[in-house]
Amino acid sequence: MEFEGRIQRVLPVRSGTSQRGEWKALPFVFEYFESQDQRWSDKVLLETFDTNIMAQIGKYLKKGADGKAVVENGECVLIAELKCKCGFSHSVRTFDRQDGTKATINDVRLYKFDVIAQGAPVQPQAQQPAFQPQPQMPFTPPQQGGGETDDLPF
Numbered sequence: 058m059e060f061e062g063r064i065q066r067v068l069p070v071r072s073g074t075s076q077r078g079e080w081k082a083l084p085f086v087f088e089y090f091e092s093q094d095q096r097w098s099d100k101v102l103l104e105t106f107d108t109n110i111m112a113q114i115g116k117y118l119k120k121g122a123d124g125k126a127v128v129e130n131g132e133c134v135l136i137a138e139l140k141c142k143c144g145f146s147h148s149v150r151t152f153d154r155q156d157g158t159k160a161t162i163n164d165v166r167l168y169k170f171d172v173i174a175q176g177a178p179v180q181p182q183a184q185q186p187a188f189q190p191q192p193q194m195p196f197t198p199p200q201q202g203g204g205e206t207d208d209l210p211f
Contacts, residue, residue, distance in 0.1 A: 063141065067118060083104060089143070
């Protein structure tokens, strides 16, 4: 599946060592609409091990004096909206835990990532209201005695 959307959140890099050596993964939340008439967006947690994709996403993250991404409240700070196209597959994977029991998990894999366009700068969360009130039309009372009759009971 491939969808156009935006990166809503970027989480800190995960890293470790496996039998194949050192690894790093960058998890992020991708938000998209599956169809034009969909009222609410879908979101999926994806991650990439591809350092080229990490570098593309890194251009949209606030950096500290050490050159590393600034993390606030458990996620990296986005400095601009990142519109992109993501292709991902989903399956189920079963594996053996260290204690010998089996576990079954969803396995969502990113296979395509393309930046579409740089968006507007991101406003800090504290300044964004959770609810945007809609402008209200002023109330105008109905005109009385205009000579017209209607068949309403009141």
